[in-house]
Amino acid sequence: MLWKDAYELGVPQIDAQHKELFRRVEAFLQVVRSKDAWEEKLPKINETLEFMKGYVVEHFRDEEEYQKKINYPGYEAHKQIHIGMVDYVLEVSKQFEETNYNENLVQQFGGKLLSWLINHVAAEDQRIADYAKKEEVNGNGR
């Protein structure tokens, strides 16, 4: 399983979104790596790319709002990382259509997404949780 409890930040909304993101990415990777014919995988792959384009933007926005609420000092740098990933997802999605659904492109995207997501949540996002804990702010209204 992709998700690990160690990734929890202690912010219910963000944790729920992370779990949903991991669940979707895991389902996506299982389809990408399955031995089914490429044509059979395409609908699920297209569905996930569409989901990513919408949900990632929504999640990043909520996470950035939380960072502002707790005055997280790494807000600007973290926002730039988010912008970079959104641009990458949009670019892959565009190339995917332009190359008439090239499989190598999706395999490459899947590999990078796997490492990127785990590092981002396990390392970058954990710094937000560490700051909130240190400053004794949680932004949950308590």
Next chain:
Amino acid sequence: MVDELYKAFVDSTYNVFNLMFNISDISVHSTENFTCDDEIDIVVGIVGELQGEVTYRFPVATSLSMVNIMSGMEFEDVDIFVTSAISEVANIISGNVVTALSDHTKKYDILPPVQGKPDDSKEYEIESSCCVSTSIGGICLKIGLNSA
């Protein structure tokens, strides 16, 4: 500078293996005893106050274990998915290093990782290499940098 750079790479590799793969039993040694029949070589270019490249040598078995730990899925061979995932790990380690070394006066940046062998014909003012051993195998780093 070499010591500072060396330490930054070792620290970053340790942190990445600890956080992403839950592996903390890591030791560092020279490249002399590193033997590997097959590997994925990832080159990350460095630009800015220092210019050059860092080459990561990931043995195939180590690479497959890394992707298995992250995904929970079995991988038998290196393919474009595995190479991409491992390239991103090299990118993350290098990114952490340039962040750790950059300050208000010195700025560094990294280029996107590419699969390939290091350019051995180039000569560098700063050269260093080391191997990092973990419970899923070792990886080697070769660093070559010049002042801009």
